[in-house]
Amino acid sequence: MTAPRDSGGPAALVGLLRxxxxxxxxxxxxxxxxxxxxxxxxxxxxxxxxxxxxxxxLAVGRDDPYWWQTVHQDVAIATQVDDGSPAGHGGRGRYVTSSASQPSLMLAMLDSLDATEGMRVLEIGTGTGYNAALLAARLGSARVVSVEIDAALAEHARRRLASAGFAPTVVVGDGAEGAPEHAPYDRVLATAAAGDIPYAWVAQTRPGGLVLLPWGNPYSSTGLLRLRVAADGTASGRVLTRAGFMWLRQQRAPTGGWRRYVDTGAAADVSATAVDPGDLLHLASPARFAVGALVPGLCQVVLPAADGSGESTLWLYDGSGAWASVDHVPGADIFTVEQHGRRRLWDEVERAHRWWRRSGRPDRERFGVTVTPESQTVWLDEPDHPIPAPLGG
Ligand SMILES: C[S@@+](CC[C@H](N)C(=O)[O-])C[C@H]1O[C@@H](n2cnc3c(N)ncnc32)[C@H](O)[C@@H]1O
Incomplete structure (x- = not known):
């Protein structure tokens, strides 16, 4: 399978990264x-x-020029939708459920993994097999194990790896359990995000080893977390940078559109807030990362006004019937809030936002996590400075 000359081949991609x-x-x-x-x-x-x-x-085949124009660019490529059964109109897909990650992000992760010759690596989320091949090219196939939950994807990856001359071990299974039969590892690299970090990843890593994963909450984009495993079986480390990834299958946020979870006709309590919802508009905003860490299960959709005024409404929901809406009017001091359900979601957001302001408006890189067999503690700046316990849920 030779690349057409105008796709540039791997040299084009390497040129971009260089x-x-x-x-x-x-x-x-x-x-x-x-x-x-x-x-x-x-x-x-x-x-x-x-x-x-x-x-x-929309499905795009290899015979479409777009396929080749994309494949050696620094972009993520959606490679599976709706767990393999397209659920949109006329064979279209609704949700991306596997992708070839953006190469620059993969490179940042491989660099942060600090994996050198002689080390054994466990990858979670084989997907296309491309990252497993990069690891095998550097460390040798015998030192790479990769787990994929989707049997069809794993089979595709195995075949493509073999035809490219690599033979890492590809296991079909739930990556949250690691691959104990091949442990211990020097490094664990998750290419699917987790909020609850599976302890198996720590348990299967040698003392001194590293566990690297996109970590966060569904309310915000995830950050790349690097944990160092200690001799006592705990692991601790900081968020290095932003790294948007799809979630481990069992940790996905509620899907199906926000209207499925928000009954806009239901009676709601109306109040006012001085917290500027503008801080929460953007997925990557630091306030949003902190609020998501303190308010479990929070999801949000932002609906801009159609009149070009710059105003918008934030709809917050938790997937169990509770919702809140807040109207964002740029430049205003007070904003209207409506809340419905068992949880007062906006009240929780407000308390979390207050904590974030009082803590000096920290960015995601000031957060870290300590994982033990029993618990996961999120901290700010230092492990002995845990963030407050979740406010609701
Ligand atoms: C972003 S893709 C991985 C990209 C891949 N490393 C590559 O090089 O193409 C995430 C993958 O994680 C897989 N996945 C999701 N949940 C999983 C789980 N619990 N265990 C193992 N794999 C999982 C998905 O099926 C998907 O293929």
Missing amino acids: ERGLLGDPAWERAFLRVERHRFVPDVIWAVDADRSDGQL
């Missing part, structure tokens, strides 16, 4: 040159259907 100053380690540069991404990306990928406004995804 131009951006990301390829500091020559060993990873060699791996990115050797492993051809087009061998791992399936014959059908998924792209947002620009002719429709419903965000559904």
Whole structure:
């Protein structure tokens, strides 16, 4: 399977990563040159259907120029929708359930993993097999184990790995359990996000080893968390940077659209707030990361006004019937709130926002986590400075 010349092949991708100053380690540069991404990306990928406004995804085959224009670019590529059974209109997809991650993000993760020759690595989320191939190219196939929950994806990855000359161990199973039969590992790398960090990943890592994962909550985009495993079986570490990823299957946020969880016709209590909802508009905002850490199960959708005024309404919900809405009017001091249900979601958000302000408006990189067999503690700046207990849920 040869890449057409105009796709640029792996050299084009390496050129992009080099131009951006990301390829500091020559060993990873060699791996990115050797492993051809087009061998791992399936014959059908998924792209947002620009002719429709419903965000559904359209199948794009390898014979479409878009496929080749995309495959050696620094972009994530959706490779599976709706767990393999497209659920949108006319064969379209609704949700991306597997992807070939953005190469620059993969490279940042591989760099942060600090995996060197001789180490054994467990990857969670085999997906296309491309990342497993990069690890195998650097460390040797015998030192790489990868777990994928979706049997069809695992089979595709195995075949593509073999045809590219790699043979890491690909296990079909729930990555939350790790792969104990091949443990211990020097490094665990999750390529699916978790809020609750499976202790198995810590237990299967040697003392001194690292566990790297996209971590966070469904209210905000996730951050790349690096935990160092101690001899007493605990692990602790900080968020390094933002890293948006899909969730482990069993930790997905409620799906199906916000209207499924918000009964807008239900009676609601009306109040006013001085907390500016503008702090919570953007997925990557620091306030949102902190609020999500303190308010369990929180989800949000932002609906901009159609009149071009810049106003919008934030709808907050938890998937169990409670909801709140707050109207954002740019420049205002007071904002109208409505709340419905057992939980007073806006009250919880307000308390969390107050804590965030009093703590000096911390960004995600000031947060860290300590994991023990019994618990997971989120802290600010230092492990002995835990954030307050969740406010509701
Ligand atoms: C972003 S993709 C991984 C990309 C992949 N590393 C690559 O190089 O193509 C995330 C993958 O995690 C898988 N996944 C989700 N939950 C999982 C779980 N509990 N155990 C193992 N794999 C899981 C998904 O099926 C999906 O293929």
